[in-house]
Amino acid sequence: MSRTLRRVAAAAAAAVAALSLAACAGTPAASTSAAADGELQTVTAGKLTIATGEPDYEPWFVDDDPSNGKGFEGAVANAVAAELGFDADDIVWVRTGFDAAIAPGPKDWDVNIQQFSVTDERKKAVDFSSPYYTTTQAVVALNDSDAASATTLAELKDAKVGVAAGTTSYTVAEEQLGDANLSVFNTVDDVVLALQSGQIDALVTDLPGAFYLTAAVVDDSTVTGQFEGSDGGDEFAFVLPKDSALTSAVSDAVDALRADGTLDALVQEWLSDAVDVPVLQ
Known part of the structure; x- marks a missing residue:
């Protein structure tokens, strides 16, 4: 999303961001998921804590309920979690402000998804996964x-x-x-x-x-x-805490979903068909 429009949305969530920051503390505990490929360090043992904004808008999430797996980013998050070896019941959803998520400092979540554009400036404070979507x-x-x-x-x-x-x-x-x-x-x-x-x-x-x-x-x-086409579009990716031990694994999961066609199918389902936004020819 353009910085101007995102600034409008971020202002509405400022109070939520403040509350979310207050909860950020501590060092992630190590956990091992038998279904995952190797040992994954997560905030809560055996769980994957995924953060997103509040409120969430369609078509990124549906009914402002990230746990239902509906909407483009809800579906992407669930697919990545599954690729990492976590069942839907192993996902813990939390809310954060947009600006708080990309600010330096400790986090109380493993990954964050809310239309974050990858920029060199933001990379100084947080990690990004491989992109899961390039804007049209x-x-x-x-x-x-x-x-x-x-x-x-x-x-x-x-x-x-x-x-x-x-x-x-x-x-x-x-x-x-x-x-x-x-x-x-x-x-x-x-x-x-x-x-x-x-x-x-x-x-x-x-x-x-x-x-x-x-x-x-x-x-x-x-x-x-x-x-048609996404040349010059912003790349959206998961945000992770700076130097997170999960960054490589999350990127590998996104890359696998891109390679097998899952991401393209989710784009078609949620960003074209579900909202009736056809490609202009």
Whole structure:
């Protein structure tokens, strides 16, 4: 998700983050899971403690209940846990703020999943697994505009589409739609305001940001579709405490799920079919 949109979401969870930090202390205890490949060090012996945000939005989790295994990240987390040798009953879910999760210091969880983009700056404070998803770009349209029912790129070329200058969204929109009907703004915030005021019919942003906008920011809007390909997209990965003994094992699990097609199948199930966000052709 773009930093601007994530900042809005993070502010709403600030109180939760403070409570979560208070619980962080101690050194992880060693545990051995007979089903896992080798010895895994976890916070609680025999359990895998997975953290996520509060609240959780669809399609990443469903019904704000990470334990039900539904939603894209809920399903990915369960698949990785199983790959590591943990049953669903061995998963302990906890909640954290976004900023607290990537801050330096001890953690009271083994892994954290809540659309964390991998960046060099964040790597200074925490570990990242191999990426489980690379974001695509998507179109958010007002429900009363023709763009809301567009199913092809051609149908969007007559719409007034807003993008922020210098972003991946701008690059993709220009390549796919041309620049004749693009309205270019200085920031993502400016683009969102233009959509809310009816200056534009639609905007282009990363798919996670699109879900957040339609759920919590822009009334009477919808995610029309997503562009094919993920070149230049943010990579989402599990966050682990810095120098965690689990980092290699979690990365191996993610890589295995990518290799056998599980991750692609979950992307199709939860980020396309379940939310009716087709790939625009």
